[in-house]
Amino acid sequence: MSLSVLLFGILSILAVASALITVISKHPVRSAISLVFHFFMLAGLYLTLNAQFIAAIQVLVYAGAIMVLVIFVIMLLNLENENKLKSKYNILQWSAFLLGLGLVFLLGVTYLSTGTGLQFAPEIAANNSTAQALGKALFEGYIFPIEAIGILLTGAIVGAIVLAKKKLS
Amino acid sequence: MIQQIPLEYYLLLSAVLFTIGTVGVLTRRNAIIIFMSIELMLNAVNLTFVGFASFMGNNAGQLFVFFVMSVAAAEAAIGLAIVLALFRAKKTVYVDEVNLLKW
Numbered sequence: 001m002s003l004s005v006l007l008f009g010i011l012s013i014l015a016v017a018s019a020l021i022t023v024i025s026k027h028p029v030r031s032a033i034s035l036v037f038h039f040f041m042l043a044g045l046y047l048t049l050n051a052q053f054i055a056a057i058q059v060l061v062y063a064g065a066i067m068v069l070v071i072f073v074i075m076l077l078n079l080e081n082e083n084k085l086k087s088k089y090n091i092l093q094w095s096a097f098l099l100g101l102g103l104v105f106l107l108g109v110t111y112l113s114t115g116t117g118l119q120f121a122p123e124i125a126a127n128n129s130t131a132q133a134l135g136k137a138l139f140e141g142y143i144f145p146i147e148a149i150g151i152l153l154t155g156a157i158v159g160a161i162v163l164a165k166k167k168l169s
Numbered sequence: 170m171i172q173q174i175p176l177e178y179y180l181l182l183s184a185v186l187f188t189i190g191t192v193g194v195l196t197r198r199n200a201i202i203i204f205m206s207i208e209l210m211l212n213a214v215n216l217t218f219v220g221f222a223s224f225m226g227n228n229a230g231q232l233f234v235f236f237v238m239s240v241a242a243a244e245a246a247i248g249l250a251i252v253l254a255l256f257r258a259k260k261t262v263y264v265d266e267v268n269l270l271k272w
Contacts, residue, residue, distance in 0.1 A: 008174045012182045019186055019209055023193035028201050035205050042212055049179070049223040054231050058215075061238050066208065066245045073249045074201060077256050096195035100188045107184035111177050118224040120173045125223040129231055137228055138235070149239045156243035163250035166257075 015041035039063040050125040179220035187213035200262045
């Protein structure tokens with residue numbers, strides 16, 4: 001077993017486990033911390049794909065900014081364990097579980113039956129994913145989406161402030 | 170000689186993560202945990218994007234990861250502000266107890 005296969009195995013098992021803890025655990029803080037761990041594992045997986053800049057952005061934006069916001073809101077709301085609403089929804093939960101099994105079966109069969117036949121080219125991937133190459137491609141071919149994202153973020157800031165204000169006057 | 174992992178393994182891992190996120194959205198009642206499950210699903214799709222970008226020798230997939238991340242950031246700000254406003258109005262974050270539009 002080579003090093004890259006070992007690395008992929010460890011990272012993917014930890015990523016799946018932390019995603020499961022995120023979904024299953026009763027306390028929101030526990031699932032938030034587990035989600036931060038999951039984001040770090042995904043950053044490691046991006047590094048195995050030679051996408052170093054995306055890995056850095058993943059840690060900065062997701063594990064840094066978004067999860068701080070989530071944990072801040074959890075602290076602000078002072079939530080307790082979710083145990084009073086458990087027994088009523090067993091049928092719903094089982095059907096959702098079966099639905100999920102069906103979805104992963106469908107996706108897995110699709111991916112495995114239609115082999116992509118692509119070969120990993122480490123040097124090309126590493127050259128393509130530097131900050132310089134990404135910025136060049138971003139501002140040459142995607143200038144309109146960037147402007148749209150700017151408008152979206154401005155609208156999101158204004159909307160968040162309006163929604164979180166105590167009283168509109 | 171380093172033996173490389175095929176692209177299908179990354180796609181399968183991403184499918185499993187996406188499904189975990191879907192099951193989380195379907196089963197959990199806490200609005201914040203539903204929100205975190207949506208983040209899980211977005212990240213699973215990002216993994217597919219990066220995998221294809223690296224295997225095809227083309228960085229358009231990585232650019233789309235940027236756009237997904239910025240939409241996720243906007244969604245985080247708006248979604249958590251909605252949860253705050255909901256908690257102020259109804260004193261709950263459980264989506265079962267929010268039934269203003271039910272009749």
